[in-house]
Amino acid sequence: MNYVFQFNVVWDHLPELLQGALLTIQLSATAMALGLCLAIVCAYGKSVGPRPVRWVVAAYVELIRNTPFLVQIFIFYFSLPVIGVRLTANTAALVAMTVNLGAYASEIVRAGIEAIPYGQVEAARALGLKRLQIFRFIIIFPALKTVFPALASQFILLMLSSSVVSTISAVELTAITNSLASTTFRSFEFYFVATGLYLAMALGFRAGLSAIYWAVFQRGRAP
Amino acid sequence: MGRSFGIGEFLFLLKAIPWTLLLSLGALVGGGIVGLVIAILRIAPSRPLQWLATGYIELFQGTPVLMQLFVTYYGLAVLFNLQVDAWPAVLLAFTLYSGAFLGEIWRGSIQAIPRPQWEAAECLSLSFPAQLWYVILPQAARISIPPTVGFAVQLIKNTSIAAIIGFVELTRAGQLMTNTTFKPMIVYPIVAALYFILCWPLSLLAQTLERRIDATLGIKTHY
Numbered sequence A: 001m002n003y004v005f006q007f008n009v010v011w012d013h014l015p016e017l018l019q020g021a022l023l024t025i026q027l028s029a030t031a032m033a034l035g036l037c038l039a040i041v042c043a044y045g046k047s048v049g050p051r052p053v054r055w056v057v058a059a060y061v062e063l064i065r066n067t068p069f070l071v072q073i074f075i076f077y078f079s080l081p082v083i084g085v086r087l088t089a090n091t092a093a094l095v096a097m098t099v100n101l102g103a104y105a106s107e108i109v110r111a112g113i114e115a116i117p118y119g120q121v122e123a124a125r126a127l128g129l130k131r132l133q134i135f136r137f138i139i140i141f142p143a144l145k146t147v148f149p150a151l152a153s154q155f156i157l158l159m160l161s162s163s164v165v166s167t168i169s170a171v172e173l174t175a176i177t178n179s180l181a182s183t184t185f186r187s188f189e190f191y192f193v194a195t196g197l198y199l200a201m202a203l204g205f206r207a208g209l210s211a212i213y214w215a216v217f218q219r220g221r222a223p
Numbered sequence B: 001m002g003r004s005f006g007i008g009e010f011l012f013l014l015k016a017i018p019w020t021l022l023l024s025l026g027a028l029v030g031g032g033i034v035g036l037v038i039a040i041l042r043i044a045p046s047r048p049l050q051w052l053a054t055g056y057i058e059l060f061q062g063t064p065v066l067m068q069l070f071v072t073y074y075g076l077a078v079l080f081n082l083q084v085d086a087w088p089a090v091l092l093a094f095t096l097y098s099g100a101f102l103g104e105i106w107r108g109s110i111q112a113i114p115r116p117q118w119e120a121a122e123c124l125s126l127s128f129p130a131q132l133w134y135v136i137l138p139q140a141a142r143i144s145i146p147p148t149v150g151f152a153v154q155l156i157k158n159t160s161i162a163a164i165i166g167f168v169e170l171t172r173a174g175q176l177m178t179n180t181t182f183k184p185m186i187v188y189p190i191v192a193a194l195y196f197i198l199c200w201p202l203s204l205l206a207q208t209l210e211r212r213i214d215a216t217l218g219i220k221t222h223y
Helices: A008-012 A014-048 A051-065 A069-083 A089-114 A118-126 A131-168 A173-184 A187-218 B007-043 B047-061 B065-079 B086-111 B115-123 B128-165 B170-181 B184-217
Strands: none
Touching: A008 A014, A008 A187, A014 A051, A014 A089, A014 A131, A014 A173, A014 A187, A051 A089, A051 B184, A069 A089, A069 A131, A069 B128, A069 B170, A069 B184, A089 A131, A118 A131, A131 A173, A131 A187, A131 B065, A131 B128, A173 A187, A173 B065, A187 B065, B007 B047, B007 B086, B007 B128, B007 B170, B007 B184, B047 B086, B065 B086, B065 B128, B086 B128, B115 B128, B128 B170, B128 B184, B170 B184
Protein backbone atom coordinates (compact mmCIF):
# COMPACT_ATOMS: atom_id res chain seq x y z
CA MET A 1 0.00 0.00 0.00
CA ASN A 2 1.70 3.19 -1.13
CA TYR A 3 -1.22 5.57 -0.87
CA VAL A 4 -0.79 8.53 1.46
CA PHE A 5 -3.96 9.62 3.19
CA GLN A 6 -4.47 13.35 3.25
CA PHE A 7 -7.34 14.15 5.52
CA ASN A 8 -6.29 17.78 6.00
CA VAL A 9 -7.80 18.56 2.59
CA VAL A 10 -11.10 17.34 3.98
CA TRP A 11 -10.83 19.52 7.10
CA ASP A 12 -10.24 22.58 4.90
CA HIS A 13 -13.55 21.91 3.18
CA LEU A 14 -15.45 20.95 6.33
CA PRO A 15 -17.71 24.06 6.29
CA GLU A 16 -18.99 23.10 2.84
CA LEU A 17 -19.63 19.52 3.96
CA LEU A 18 -21.54 20.80 6.99
CA GLN A 19 -23.54 23.09 4.70
CA GLY A 20 -24.55 20.00 2.71
CA ALA A 21 -25.35 18.11 5.88
CA LEU A 22 -27.62 20.98 6.89
CA LEU A 23 -29.63 20.65 3.68
CA THR A 24 -29.85 16.88 4.24
CA ILE A 25 -31.22 17.52 7.73
CA GLN A 26 -33.70 20.15 6.47
CA LEU A 27 -34.94 17.97 3.61
CA SER A 28 -35.27 14.92 5.86
CA ALA A 29 -37.00 16.71 8.73
CA THR A 30 -39.50 18.38 6.39
CA ALA A 31 -40.18 15.12 4.58
CA MET A 32 -40.67 13.35 7.91
CA ALA A 33 -43.30 15.88 9.03
CA LEU A 34 -45.14 15.97 5.69
CA GLY A 35 -44.78 12.21 5.14
CA LEU A 36 -46.26 11.45 8.54
CA CYS A 37 -49.29 13.65 7.78
CA LEU A 38 -49.72 11.92 4.42
CA ALA A 39 -49.36 8.55 6.13
CA ILE A 40 -52.03 9.35 8.72
CA VAL A 41 -54.46 10.47 6.01
CA CYS A 42 -53.77 7.31 3.98
CA ALA A 43 -54.05 5.06 7.02
CA TYR A 44 -57.40 6.70 7.86
CA GLY A 45 -58.57 6.24 4.28
CA LYS A 46 -57.51 2.63 4.22
CA SER A 47 -59.06 1.77 7.58
CA VAL A 48 -62.47 3.42 7.34
CA GLY A 49 -62.74 4.91 3.84
CA PRO A 50 -65.15 3.70 1.16
CA ARG A 51 -63.92 0.94 -1.12
CA PRO A 52 -62.59 3.10 -4.01
CA VAL A 53 -60.53 5.15 -1.53
CA ARG A 54 -59.13 1.96 -0.06
CA TRP A 55 -58.15 0.75 -3.53
CA VAL A 56 -56.43 4.01 -4.39
CA VAL A 57 -54.47 3.98 -1.14
CA ALA A 58 -53.54 0.31 -1.58
CA ALA A 59 -52.35 0.96 -5.15
CA TYR A 60 -50.28 3.95 -4.02
CA VAL A 61 -48.67 1.99 -1.19
CA GLU A 62 -47.89 -1.06 -3.34
CA LEU A 63 -46.52 1.03 -6.22
CA ILE A 64 -44.17 2.98 -3.99
CA ARG A 65 -43.07 0.02 -1.92
CA ASN A 66 -42.20 -2.13 -4.92
CA THR A 67 -40.19 0.35 -6.98
CA PRO A 68 -36.77 1.85 -6.19
CA PHE A 69 -36.55 5.29 -4.60
CA LEU A 70 -34.02 6.31 -7.25
CA VAL A 71 -36.48 5.61 -10.07
CA GLN A 72 -39.18 7.52 -8.18
CA ILE A 73 -36.85 10.53 -7.99
CA PHE A 74 -36.16 10.29 -11.72
CA ILE A 75 -39.88 10.25 -12.45
CA PHE A 76 -40.52 13.32 -10.30
CA TYR A 77 -37.56 15.26 -11.67
CA PHE A 78 -37.13 14.11 -15.28
CA SER A 79 -40.50 12.69 -16.33
CA LEU A 80 -42.96 15.17 -14.86
CA PRO A 81 -41.62 18.21 -16.80
CA VAL A 82 -42.74 16.43 -19.97
CA ILE A 83 -46.35 16.81 -18.86
CA GLY A 84 -45.71 20.37 -17.71
CA VAL A 85 -44.93 19.90 -14.01
CA ARG A 86 -41.54 21.51 -13.54
CA LEU A 87 -39.96 21.16 -10.12
CA THR A 88 -36.63 22.49 -8.90
CA ALA A 89 -34.15 19.86 -7.74
CA ASN A 90 -34.79 20.54 -4.06
CA THR A 91 -38.57 20.53 -4.46
CA ALA A 92 -38.49 17.33 -6.51
CA ALA A 93 -36.31 15.73 -3.85
CA LEU A 94 -38.66 16.82 -1.08
CA VAL A 95 -41.76 15.63 -2.97
CA ALA A 96 -40.16 12.27 -3.78
CA MET A 97 -39.06 11.77 -0.18
CA THR A 98 -42.49 12.72 1.18
CA VAL A 99 -44.36 10.47 -1.23
CA ASN A 100 -41.97 7.61 -0.53
CA LEU A 101 -42.16 7.95 3.25
CA GLY A 102 -45.94 8.39 3.14
CA ALA A 103 -46.38 4.92 1.63
CA TYR A 104 -44.13 3.09 4.09
CA ALA A 105 -45.32 5.02 7.11
CA SER A 106 -49.01 4.56 6.26
CA GLU A 107 -48.61 0.80 6.58
CA ILE A 108 -46.89 1.28 9.94
CA VAL A 109 -49.60 3.66 11.18
CA ARG A 110 -52.29 1.26 9.97
CA ALA A 111 -50.71 -1.53 12.02
CA GLY A 112 -50.93 0.77 15.03
CA ILE A 113 -54.59 1.53 14.31
CA GLU A 114 -55.41 -2.15 14.03
CA ALA A 115 -53.77 -2.78 17.39
CA ILE A 116 -56.31 -0.53 19.17
CA PRO A 117 -58.80 -2.79 21.00
CA TYR A 118 -62.17 -2.56 19.26
CA GLY A 119 -63.94 -2.05 22.56
CA GLN A 120 -62.53 1.47 22.72
CA VAL A 121 -64.15 2.37 19.41
CA GLU A 122 -67.45 0.92 20.58
CA ALA A 123 -67.23 2.85 23.83
CA ALA A 124 -66.55 6.07 21.91
CA ARG A 125 -69.51 5.35 19.66
CA ALA A 126 -71.69 4.77 22.68
CA LEU A 127 -70.70 8.26 23.86
CA GLY A 128 -71.98 9.63 20.56
CA LEU A 129 -68.66 10.58 18.98
CA LYS A 130 -68.59 10.90 15.20
CA ARG A 131 -66.26 8.83 13.07
CA LEU A 132 -63.63 11.54 12.58
CA GLN A 133 -63.82 12.44 16.27
CA ILE A 134 -63.21 8.81 17.20
CA PHE A 135 -60.17 8.77 14.93
CA ARG A 136 -58.89 12.09 16.23
CA PHE A 137 -59.48 11.61 19.96
CA ILE A 138 -59.50 7.86 20.56
CA ILE A 139 -57.46 6.08 17.90
CA ILE A 140 -54.59 8.02 16.40
CA PHE A 141 -52.70 9.05 19.53
CA PRO A 142 -52.26 5.60 21.10
CA ALA A 143 -51.75 4.12 17.63
CA LEU A 144 -48.82 6.43 16.96
CA LYS A 145 -47.43 5.70 20.39
CA THR A 146 -47.51 1.94 19.76
CA VAL A 147 -45.72 2.12 16.42
CA PHE A 148 -43.34 4.98 17.23
CA PRO A 149 -40.18 2.81 17.23
CA ALA A 150 -41.02 1.44 13.77
CA LEU A 151 -41.79 4.94 12.51
CA ALA A 152 -38.51 6.24 13.91
CA SER A 153 -36.45 3.62 12.07
CA GLN A 154 -38.38 4.33 8.87
CA PHE A 155 -37.60 8.04 9.32
CA ILE A 156 -33.90 7.30 9.70
CA LEU A 157 -33.93 5.03 6.63
CA LEU A 158 -35.44 7.97 4.74
CA MET A 159 -32.69 10.30 5.92
CA LEU A 160 -30.08 7.81 4.74
CA SER A 161 -31.71 7.21 1.38
CA SER A 162 -31.85 10.98 0.83
CA SER A 163 -28.20 10.63 -0.27
CA VAL A 164 -29.63 9.35 -3.54
CA VAL A 165 -31.17 12.73 -4.38
CA SER A 166 -27.64 13.93 -5.18
CA THR A 167 -28.25 12.41 -8.64
CA ILE A 168 -30.71 15.19 -9.49
CA SER A 169 -28.30 17.91 -8.36
CA ALA A 170 -29.97 18.73 -5.07
CA VAL A 171 -26.83 19.92 -3.29
CA GLU A 172 -27.08 17.97 -0.04
CA LEU A 173 -24.20 16.21 1.67
CA THR A 174 -23.59 13.53 -0.96
CA ALA A 175 -23.66 15.99 -3.87
CA ILE A 176 -21.19 18.31 -2.12
CA THR A 177 -18.97 15.35 -1.32
CA ASN A 178 -19.07 14.23 -4.95
CA SER A 179 -18.00 17.61 -6.27
CA LEU A 180 -15.27 18.08 -3.66
CA ALA A 181 -13.99 14.55 -4.27
CA SER A 182 -13.70 15.13 -7.99
CA THR A 183 -12.03 18.54 -7.71
CA THR A 184 -9.47 17.53 -5.06
CA PHE A 185 -8.87 13.92 -6.21
CA ARG A 186 -9.18 12.80 -2.59
CA SER A 187 -12.22 10.61 -3.15
CA PHE A 188 -11.63 8.06 -0.41
CA GLU A 189 -10.98 10.64 2.30
CA PHE A 190 -14.06 12.69 1.42
CA TYR A 191 -16.41 9.73 1.20
CA PHE A 192 -14.99 8.34 4.43
CA VAL A 193 -15.68 11.56 6.32
CA ALA A 194 -19.10 12.01 4.69
CA THR A 195 -20.01 8.47 5.79
CA GLY A 196 -19.02 9.44 9.32
CA LEU A 197 -21.23 12.53 9.09
CA TYR A 198 -24.18 10.40 8.00
CA LEU A 199 -23.58 8.05 10.91
CA ALA A 200 -23.54 11.05 13.26
CA MET A 201 -26.76 12.36 11.71
CA ALA A 202 -28.43 8.97 12.07
CA LEU A 203 -27.50 8.88 15.76
CA GLY A 204 -28.61 12.50 16.13
CA PHE A 205 -31.98 11.85 14.52
CA ARG A 206 -32.46 8.80 16.71
CA ALA A 207 -31.79 10.87 19.82
CA GLY A 208 -34.06 13.65 18.55
CA LEU A 209 -36.89 11.24 17.82
CA SER A 210 -36.56 9.68 21.27
CA ALA A 211 -36.81 13.17 22.74
CA ILE A 212 -39.96 13.80 20.69
CA TYR A 213 -41.41 10.50 21.87
CA TRP A 214 -40.73 11.45 25.46
CA ALA A 215 -42.13 14.96 25.06
CA VAL A 216 -45.29 13.89 23.27
CA PHE A 217 -46.20 10.56 24.81
CA GLN A 218 -44.49 10.24 28.17
CA ARG A 219 -44.36 13.60 29.84
CA GLY A 220 -46.78 14.22 32.66
CA ARG A 221 -48.11 10.67 32.59
CA ALA A 222 -48.00 8.03 35.25
CA PRO A 223 -45.41 5.41 34.28
CA MET B 1 -33.73 14.76 -32.18
CA GLY B 2 -33.12 11.45 -30.48
CA ARG B 3 -34.21 7.99 -31.42
CA SER B 4 -37.81 7.02 -30.76
CA PHE B 5 -38.56 4.52 -28.05
CA GLY B 6 -39.25 1.30 -29.90
CA ILE B 7 -38.97 -2.43 -29.37
CA GLY B 8 -35.16 -2.33 -29.54
CA GLU B 9 -34.99 0.18 -26.72
CA PHE B 10 -37.41 -1.89 -24.68
CA LEU B 11 -35.27 -4.99 -25.23
CA PHE B 12 -32.24 -3.04 -24.04
CA LEU B 13 -34.05 -2.46 -20.75
CA LEU B 14 -35.06 -6.12 -20.52
CA LYS B 15 -31.49 -7.24 -21.08
CA ALA B 16 -30.40 -5.23 -18.06
CA ILE B 17 -32.74 -7.12 -15.72
CA PRO B 18 -30.42 -10.16 -15.37
CA TRP B 19 -27.74 -7.84 -14.00
CA THR B 20 -30.14 -6.47 -11.41
CA LEU B 21 -31.12 -10.02 -10.45
CA LEU B 22 -27.55 -11.33 -10.48
CA LEU B 23 -26.39 -8.51 -8.24
CA SER B 24 -29.31 -9.06 -5.86
CA LEU B 25 -28.77 -12.81 -5.76
CA GLY B 26 -25.01 -12.48 -5.26
CA ALA B 27 -25.50 -9.99 -2.47
CA LEU B 28 -28.15 -12.21 -0.88
CA VAL B 29 -25.87 -15.26 -0.88
CA GLY B 30 -22.77 -13.37 0.23
CA GLY B 31 -24.77 -11.31 2.68
CA GLY B 32 -26.39 -14.51 3.98
CA ILE B 33 -22.99 -15.87 4.98
CA VAL B 34 -21.95 -12.57 6.59
CA GLY B 35 -25.37 -12.23 8.19
CA LEU B 36 -25.28 -15.70 9.75
CA VAL B 37 -21.91 -14.92 11.32
CA ILE B 38 -23.16 -11.55 12.57
CA ALA B 39 -26.36 -13.07 13.98
CA ILE B 40 -24.44 -15.75 15.85
CA LEU B 41 -21.89 -13.22 17.16
CA ARG B 42 -24.77 -11.06 18.41
CA ILE B 43 -26.00 -13.86 20.68
CA ALA B 44 -22.60 -15.46 21.39
CA PRO B 45 -21.77 -15.87 25.09
CA SER B 46 -19.00 -13.26 24.88
CA ARG B 47 -19.41 -9.51 25.36
CA PRO B 48 -16.63 -8.33 22.98
CA LEU B 49 -18.00 -10.50 20.17
CA GLN B 50 -21.48 -9.07 20.75
CA TRP B 51 -20.10 -5.52 20.64
CA LEU B 52 -18.22 -6.28 17.44
CA ALA B 53 -21.38 -7.50 15.73
CA THR B 54 -23.44 -4.61 17.10
CA GLY B 55 -20.85 -2.13 15.83
CA TYR B 56 -20.95 -3.73 12.39
CA ILE B 57 -24.74 -3.51 12.24
CA GLU B 58 -24.80 0.10 13.52
CA LEU B 59 -22.21 1.10 10.94
CA PHE B 60 -24.01 -0.39 7.96
CA GLN B 61 -27.54 0.44 9.06
CA GLY B 62 -26.53 3.97 10.04
CA THR B 63 -24.94 5.03 6.76
CA PRO B 64 -26.39 5.35 3.25
CA VAL B 65 -25.87 2.49 0.80
CA LEU B 66 -24.60 5.03 -1.71
CA MET B 67 -21.81 6.07 0.69
CA GLN B 68 -20.95 2.41 1.32
CA LEU B 69 -20.66 1.97 -2.44
CA PHE B 70 -18.37 4.97 -2.83
CA VAL B 71 -16.16 3.99 0.11
CA THR B 72 -15.85 0.41 -1.13
CA TYR B 73 -15.22 1.51 -4.69
CA TYR B 74 -12.53 4.07 -3.85
CA GLY B 75 -11.37 2.14 -0.78
CA LEU B 76 -10.44 -0.92 -2.84
CA ALA B 77 -8.58 1.37 -5.19
CA VAL B 78 -6.47 3.15 -2.60
CA LEU B 79 -6.04 0.47 0.07
CA PHE B 80 -5.07 -2.39 -2.18
CA ASN B 81 -3.97 -0.38 -5.17
CA LEU B 82 -6.57 -2.24 -7.20
CA GLN B 83 -8.21 -0.49 -10.10
CA VAL B 84 -11.35 -2.56 -9.86
CA ASP B 85 -14.31 -2.64 -12.20
CA ALA B 86 -17.64 -1.53 -10.91
CA TRP B 87 -18.92 -5.12 -10.62
CA PRO B 88 -16.72 -6.54 -7.81
CA ALA B 89 -16.88 -3.30 -5.84
CA VAL B 90 -20.66 -3.13 -6.12
CA LEU B 91 -21.04 -6.81 -5.22
CA LEU B 92 -18.77 -6.42 -2.19
CA ALA B 93 -20.61 -3.31 -0.99
CA PHE B 94 -24.04 -4.92 -1.30
CA THR B 95 -22.78 -8.09 0.38
CA LEU B 96 -21.57 -6.14 3.42
CA TYR B 97 -24.81 -4.14 3.46
CA SER B 98 -27.03 -7.23 3.25
CA GLY B 99 -24.94 -8.91 5.93
CA ALA B 100 -25.88 -6.23 8.43
CA PHE B 101 -29.61 -6.36 7.68
CA LEU B 102 -29.84 -10.15 7.45
CA GLY B 103 -27.79 -10.45 10.62
CA GLU B 104 -30.28 -8.31 12.49
CA ILE B 105 -33.30 -10.12 11.00
CA TRP B 106 -31.88 -13.53 11.88
CA ARG B 107 -30.86 -12.49 15.37
CA GLY B 108 -34.51 -11.57 15.89
CA SER B 109 -35.59 -14.99 14.61
CA ILE B 110 -33.12 -16.78 16.87
CA GLN B 111 -34.23 -14.80 19.89
CA ALA B 112 -37.87 -15.53 19.09
CA ILE B 113 -37.22 -19.17 19.95
CA PRO B 114 -38.43 -19.70 23.53
CA ARG B 115 -35.74 -19.82 26.21
CA PRO B 116 -36.69 -23.36 27.40
CA GLN B 117 -35.53 -24.72 24.05
CA TRP B 118 -32.00 -23.57 24.89
CA GLU B 119 -32.30 -24.89 28.42
CA ALA B 120 -33.57 -28.25 27.26
CA ALA B 121 -30.68 -28.50 24.80
CA GLU B 122 -28.28 -27.58 27.56
CA CYS B 123 -29.75 -30.29 29.80
CA LEU B 124 -28.85 -32.77 27.09
CA SER B 125 -25.30 -31.45 27.60
CA LEU B 126 -25.00 -30.14 24.07
CA SER B 127 -22.29 -27.56 23.54
CA PHE B 128 -23.20 -24.00 22.49
CA PRO B 129 -22.53 -24.68 18.77
CA ALA B 130 -24.49 -27.94 18.98
CA GLN B 131 -27.42 -26.26 20.74
CA LEU B 132 -27.45 -23.66 18.02
CA TRP B 133 -27.05 -26.00 15.10
CA TYR B 134 -29.34 -28.89 16.09
CA VAL B 135 -32.01 -27.21 18.18
CA ILE B 136 -32.30 -23.47 17.63
CA LEU B 137 -31.36 -22.74 14.01
CA PRO B 138 -33.75 -25.27 12.41
CA GLN B 139 -36.66 -23.63 14.24
CA ALA B 140 -35.39 -20.08 13.73
CA ALA B 141 -34.95 -20.67 10.01
CA ARG B 142 -38.68 -21.16 9.58
CA ILE B 143 -39.55 -17.91 11.31
CA SER B 144 -36.91 -16.02 9.39
CA ILE B 145 -38.17 -16.86 5.89
CA PRO B 146 -40.84 -14.14 5.50
CA PRO B 147 -38.67 -11.21 6.66
CA THR B 148 -35.80 -12.54 4.55
CA VAL B 149 -38.01 -12.53 1.46
CA GLY B 150 -39.09 -9.02 2.44
CA PHE B 151 -35.47 -7.98 2.62
CA ALA B 152 -34.84 -9.46 -0.84
CA VAL B 153 -37.38 -6.96 -2.19
CA GLN B 154 -35.56 -4.13 -0.45
CA LEU B 155 -32.29 -5.40 -1.89
CA ILE B 156 -33.58 -5.60 -5.48
CA LYS B 157 -34.78 -2.01 -5.19
CA ASN B 158 -31.56 -0.81 -3.62
CA THR B 159 -29.36 -2.33 -6.32
CA SER B 160 -30.68 0.56 -8.45
CA ILE B 161 -28.22 2.73 -6.50
CA ALA B 162 -25.36 0.92 -8.27
CA ALA B 163 -26.44 2.88 -11.35
CA ILE B 164 -24.96 6.00 -9.75
CA ILE B 165 -21.42 4.63 -9.94
CA GLY B 166 -22.03 3.50 -13.51
CA PHE B 167 -22.86 -0.17 -13.09
CA VAL B 168 -25.25 -1.02 -15.93
CA GLU B 169 -28.32 -2.65 -14.42
CA LEU B 170 -31.98 -1.81 -14.98
CA THR B 171 -31.92 1.78 -13.68
CA ARG B 172 -28.68 2.66 -15.48
CA ALA B 173 -30.09 1.14 -18.67
CA GLY B 174 -33.09 3.42 -18.17
CA GLN B 175 -30.81 6.43 -17.84
CA LEU B 176 -28.93 5.47 -20.99
CA MET B 177 -32.16 5.02 -22.93
CA THR B 178 -33.45 8.38 -21.68
CA ASN B 179 -30.26 10.02 -22.86
CA THR B 180 -30.61 8.58 -26.36
CA THR B 181 -34.38 8.93 -26.81
CA PHE B 182 -35.16 12.03 -24.70
CA LYS B 183 -38.35 10.32 -23.57
CA PRO B 184 -38.16 10.26 -19.76
CA MET B 185 -41.96 10.15 -19.50
CA ILE B 186 -41.92 6.78 -21.25
CA VAL B 187 -38.65 5.24 -20.09
CA TYR B 188 -38.76 5.79 -16.34
CA PRO B 189 -42.34 4.60 -15.85
CA ILE B 190 -41.42 1.46 -17.81
CA VAL B 191 -38.36 0.96 -15.60
CA ALA B 192 -40.56 1.42 -12.54
CA ALA B 193 -43.06 -1.08 -13.95
CA LEU B 194 -40.31 -3.64 -14.54
CA TYR B 195 -39.11 -3.29 -10.94
CA PHE B 196 -42.71 -3.63 -9.81
CA ILE B 197 -43.06 -6.87 -11.77
CA LEU B 198 -39.91 -8.20 -10.09
CA CYS B 199 -40.76 -7.08 -6.57
CA TRP B 200 -44.51 -7.35 -6.15
CA PRO B 201 -44.76 -11.16 -6.35
CA LEU B 202 -42.01 -11.40 -3.73
CA SER B 203 -43.83 -8.92 -1.50
CA LEU B 204 -47.02 -10.95 -1.77
CA LEU B 205 -45.09 -14.15 -1.09
CA ALA B 206 -43.58 -12.61 2.04
CA GLN B 207 -47.06 -11.61 3.28
CA THR B 208 -48.53 -15.04 2.61
CA LEU B 209 -45.67 -16.85 4.33
CA GLU B 210 -45.91 -14.53 7.29
CA ARG B 211 -49.61 -15.22 7.73
CA ARG B 212 -49.03 -18.95 7.43
CA ILE B 213 -46.26 -18.96 10.03
CA ASP B 214 -48.28 -16.74 12.35
CA ALA B 215 -51.11 -19.24 12.03
CA THR B 216 -48.94 -22.25 12.91
CA LEU B 217 -47.42 -20.38 15.84
CA GLY B 218 -50.90 -19.43 17.01
CA ILE B 219 -50.32 -15.68 16.70
CA LYS B 220 -53.61 -13.90 16.12
CA THR B 221 -53.63 -11.37 13.30
CA HIS B 222 -56.41 -9.31 11.84
CA TYR B 223 -56.59 -11.26 8.62
